[in-house]
Amino acid sequence: MSTSASTGTPALETRGLMKSFGAVTAAHDITVSVPERAVWSLIGTNGAGKTTFVNMVTGYLHPDQGTILFQGQDITRLGPREVTRAGICRSFQIPQLCSELTVLENVLVALAIADPKPPSFFRKARESAAEDRAMEILKRFRIEEHRGRLMTELSAGVRKLLDIAMSMCGHPKVMLLDEPTSGVAAEEKFPIMDLVMEALTAENVTTLFVEHDMDIVTRYSDRVLAFYDGRIIADDAPDEVLSDPQVQRYVTGTAPAEASS
Amino acid sequence: MKALSDIRVASLLALALLIGGGLALPDWALFLMTIGLAKALVSLGIVVQMRAGLVSFGQGLFFCIGAYVAGLMANFAGLTDIFVLTGISVLACLAIGGIFGPLLANYRGIFFAMLSLSLSMILYGILSKMNSLGGTDGLNVAAPTFAGYAPEGRALSLSLYLYTSFIVVAIGAILRTGFDSQHGLVSLAVRSNELRVEYLGASVRRTNAINYVISAMLGGIGGVITGLAIGHVDPEYAYWTTSGEFVFVAILAGYLSIPAVFVASIILELVRSFSNLYFPNTWQMVLGVFLLVIILTLPNGLGSLFHRRREGGS
């Protein structure tokens, strides 16, 4: 697993990222190197700096110091749009959906935008080809029966899936999932992660996901970054990280055995 | 494909209705319809922006530019051909909208509204100062000619009305396709979640700028027709209350349906005209009450009465 980190240019690399909001240090010397096709998870208590990391990588925030490299080129100063265009997509802790549009239309928007040409005033959004592709995507995430619904009519799980499905329309090289299962009913968590991971691995997407549920962490990620107070306090295979006393003290707060029960 | 032909049918139907109605209407109603439809084009411009969540309180800017193009060409260049005048004012608004669009595209909500308002108020100020252009009194505009044909009396009002009808139908059809296009859908997405649109890789600024320019051109066309129909242009065209009425019509119609905008505009003209006759001392109050009742009873505008965009899939 972690051996693959040395081969080829890493898909995503950060060097000494620093970010602070006033007195609060949200990121302190964050240096990681994520190889192609890796599936890593980010753990840590709220305010540990996970989401800040995601926001910096995806251009929502700019680090005070440090650089971010995507496939070797510097994307530190790019905004969300450029980062997305470059091939880094993300999902959101609170799914970011178009509340006034139906599920299908949300995906159609994503497809229209994913199109290398800017959205045309003359090309119909609902032409059959586009609708077919949209339905494929919905099917892949098993939410096709919701296609006509509005966001308010959807369960948390479906929203999460739609949110990720839309991000997938741009065929990203790197995907950052911000708490993909938060707020989702316990029994839905694994099915959702299965669907998502299946879709991601099928397209060989390098994936980082923020997660609080240690079972999901151990089950899906081949490496774990443990954040505490804006720092990475552990960076290793799941079992090693979860058995790390510092991690147990600051992140999981217990022995992993209890956490999993 | 099916939908396209659907629009074709609708357009032809609309045209038939307008022409038929026009021939049947008495002069005063014909004129009222012409003005109503022309002003509706301006409100339609606001609707285009509303679909992306922006409401401009300054469409009077382009309404006024369009009207003054007609006025100045007629007075200083002796140009009265309605087709040429329309073309020129569209170009003028395209140019000016192209300048302000990208600037205003950075603003949202109330700031966009108020900034566009102040732009049109600046034009109002400038025109009021330009005594060479008649200052606050404005200019009279010669009656338009139609590719050499120079009608008078009823023939004039009728030709003007028919010209307006054609333009209205054409623009209606174009915008319908535009609303259903990728750009149209992305605009709706911008309306409900800008952040998502940026994170899908599209430029919200670009979307807004395009919509602004489109609405600028619509404002110009509305202005040129109104200017020619009224036969007089003055800075009032750019005054904030004028823009306010366009916004009112846009809100009254809602952003769902295009025909609704024209209906709303005509209704406003009727209410205004009759409240003026029957309540000369309290017509403003009547207008105000009407406005409040509409906003309270039809939160999504008239359009929501005869347009459901909620059956998503099928």
Added chain:
Amino acid sequence: MRSSVKRLVSATAAAALSLGIAAGAQAASHSETFKIGVVTFLSGGAAESFGVPAWNGGKLMIDMLNKGELPAPYDQKGFGGLMIEAIEIDEAGGATKQVQEFRNLVQREKVDAVLGYVSSGDCLAVPPVAEELKAFLVLYDCGTPRVFEEGSYNYVFRTAAHAAMDNISLAKYMTSRGIKVGSFAGVNQDYAWGHDSWADFVASMGILMPDAKATTSLFPKIFAGQYGTEISAVMREKPDLLHSSLWGGDLQAFMLQASARGIHKRMQVALAAGDHVIPQLGQKMPDGIILGARGMNGLAAHAKGGELVDLLWDRYKAEYGVFPVQAPFRMWQGLLGVKTAVEAAMKANGGKKPTAEQMAAAMKGQTWEAPSGTITMALGNGHQAIQPNAIGTTKWDEAAGEMTLVDVEYYDAECVNPPNGIKAVDWIKAGFPGAKCN
């Protein structure tokens, strides 16, 4: 389903419905009355000073005419026996609205004549439409000379002299009263009226007092209400004379703020159209202010007296508890002008209700006696009236407890109005050639 057709149909249904209601609502009376549309400000800033007093005077006179209470030659009931039926329209809302309303009056309400318009913008916008509709239109108040200097119409008349007269007379007053003017400043509203008035006054002074030099000229926004800064600017200039064509609320506010700061103690103040604020300001209008009334109206007319004036003056005072200022006088001269034209036309066509053409023919070059003196349609080829003017100086009458005009100078119409065919400004600049002053 998302069928444009379906939507469209329901939309047109709605439109047709509303239009139908409208059409049903329209009035269509064809009895033998004379329907006259009266358009003037019933709301907004010009309502209090012009629109409403004018319409009050109008209502009063129409009522008196229908009852046949006016002295000869106006003793015939209504207009030539036809009862007068007036439809009032609020002029507020801009020229665009007024053009629409004018069309509605003529085409929908089928009025026989329209009498109206205070705003010069409306007076420029409406005439072409009247011409197109062949409708008899009488402009009763507005001041801009552009109407007949830039256009020529068959169906359009203005029964009030244009504004050039006011400022020419004001300048003449300075010379005839021997008021020493080394320098003069101006505070006028920032729209056509203000700019024209100032230009006419400067031109007139240039001829009559070549040595007087115009210093600062300020153009505050119309309805600004706050004049502190302008007053400071003028006081710093220390001119001998301050000219202003402000009217209504603006003039009242300006006088309150200026007199509180003693401006009238430091310079002579001359108001081109100032008479109409006297009733409201009362003692707040300082003594020694030179003012005109846009014609021999209000106090000046009362000072001169006469059967017609005294009758209307007393009736108006009794009716509204305040004496009539310039606006009702202009409304009266308009109404009497229409009456004269209608009755002349009826004499010509054998007593039938006259057509617009017949009224226009009769009105052209017409002369009639109004409370404000002899009105003659002398300019614009018989379409633009000239009338005598009067300028006076305010003096508070302690005994009577009311403001009076003293040192009133009367000017013949031909003395302060250009002859036919020459623009006012050119006439002034040429040194008033052919002016007939007594």
Added chain:
Amino acid sequence: MDLFLVILVDGLIYGAWLFIVSVGLTLVFGVLGILNLAHGSLYAIGAYSTATAVGIYFAYGGDAFPLGSYAVMALAALLVAVVIAPLLERGLLRHFYHRDEVIGVLVTYGVFLILEDAIKLIWGVDPLFVYEPYDLLGMVEAGPLFYVAYDFLVIAVSAVAGFAVWYFLNRTRRGKVMLAVIHDREMSQTMGVNVDKVFLLAFGAGVFLAAFGGALTAPMISVSPGIGVNVIIVAFAVIIIGGLGSIEGAALGAVMVGISRAASVHLMPELELFIIYFVMAVVLIFRPEGIFVRTQTRKI
């Protein structure tokens, strides 16, 4: 008196007036999120009520103690607020808090139309005058210039009013609650703040300030139809410049506009018409949301 000083004084006098007529607008927007187009009409109503009240005061022996008329002015404004605020806020505006800001503008535009005619129906079109308070304090001679002492009273009063609002918001419990609502409505709702009450209070304050602005102006103008219309636009410009919802911003914006206007009248009168938009454009180019911005952070 040296030109610079004249400009400063004139600018401050006008700025003080601008502030008093715009501070209520910014307060209401800050709390209710509604840009109140009817603000000008409320100003007019304040002026009319003052004219009536002060008229009555002097008709019934107020001359014995003329200074009392100032109290009457304040009371008149207060009365307007007590009568109108609940009507508008409870009866109408509350239905639009969840709607788009622009809807709010349109609704209040309707209210504006209604009030304009309502004023006519109540007070007629004849102008009212209440110059007594204007003359009471006499004049201040300054070189070639006279100033009416009342002008300086306006400066003082609007300074006090501004400070009072600021103090209320930042130093009193109720005020702090209101600030909390301004910053995060949902949050403060969940924290058990009675938002309805806060809104009514804030709107009441806004109406009072509008009416009070009218009350202060009434003595120096002719209170007649249409005086409210032009107030709206200048007030808007001022609070856009200052940053919507910011009291400090309104103060700074008012002074900026006041002084630049005075400067233009004295130095280049032909620019006076544009000066306010000019200042606005310049400010917005550098501070797109006004000088004092409340940056609303978005959670993702």
